[in-house]
Amino acid sequence: MSLPVMGGYLVLGFAFGLLAVSSGIPWYFTTIMSLVVFAGSAQFVLVGLLTKSAPLMSIMVTILLVNSRHLFYGISFIGFFRTMERYRPYMIFSLTDETYAILSLVRNQNIPEKEKRELSFSIAALDQSYWVIGSTIGALFISFIPFDTSGVEFSMTALFTVILIEQLKSGGHLSIAAAAVVSGTAFLLLFGAQGFLLPSLFFMLFSLLFVFSLGRRRNVV
């Protein structure tokens, strides 16, 4: 069941390895990042921040906001992971977007609990191994056979674009995406590439809270 993820993680991992090493990060740190951070989009963002010598504090806040969506994956798996026994810590650690998507299918399968547990664990572990192997091969490849990789950073843009399309297809609001792009671009013009990410993320967070409170007031009255 982890097969659909295999191609994606191997290739994206490869692209991540290329990008990290051509941004000046040694290959072994690429592998370590994929082992201990294991968060696709956040790792791409992290490489960008490192290249810009961002302060550690803004790295922390940015990763916090970029990965905040993982909070919500956990919330929907609280009951499911209670049956994971000794695998539970690893299952929580390795809950990426793709693994979450596959496990939400496994959760609803009608199979014995032990089998479901073993299956879920092997999916999570295989997904991470594809990611680690892909990024290590990419990092080693570019370390030993240097070639002009300019433009490979667009794989990050392409990945985010695809994720956004999938989010919109599964019920995400186009208006929110449009508001985020417009306000993000405005902040970019205002603050420049170095400092616009955090203001943009906070602006959208508070805007959503504002919209929520407006909606609730209307319902109550």
Place this chain on the structure above:
Amino acid sequence: MSSSYIIWAIVISALVTIFLRALPFILFRSEKAGSEALDFIAENLPVAVIAILIVYSVSHVSFSSFDGWIKEAVSIGCVVALHLLKKNTLLSVLGGTAVYMAMIHLGF
């Protein structure tokens, strides 16, 4: 870029990510423990975050000349078109990146 800077950045990113992934399991005991506001954010923040990350990932563009942004715009257009037509994540990412790299290497 010093090794200690990279190591600290990795440690911080790993801890923040683990913290976010583990927090729901520490805070909530039942499936429906989230507040309404949390549910609303859970549903809608991811779209906003990813849309901002798209802008972030092309934040080197410049709007002062046509050349400053057209490669990015065309390549994003290719990704969207490929993905709507073929619905294959890998193909969309590889195709869009190939188009972008081709434009750069051909000197547009």
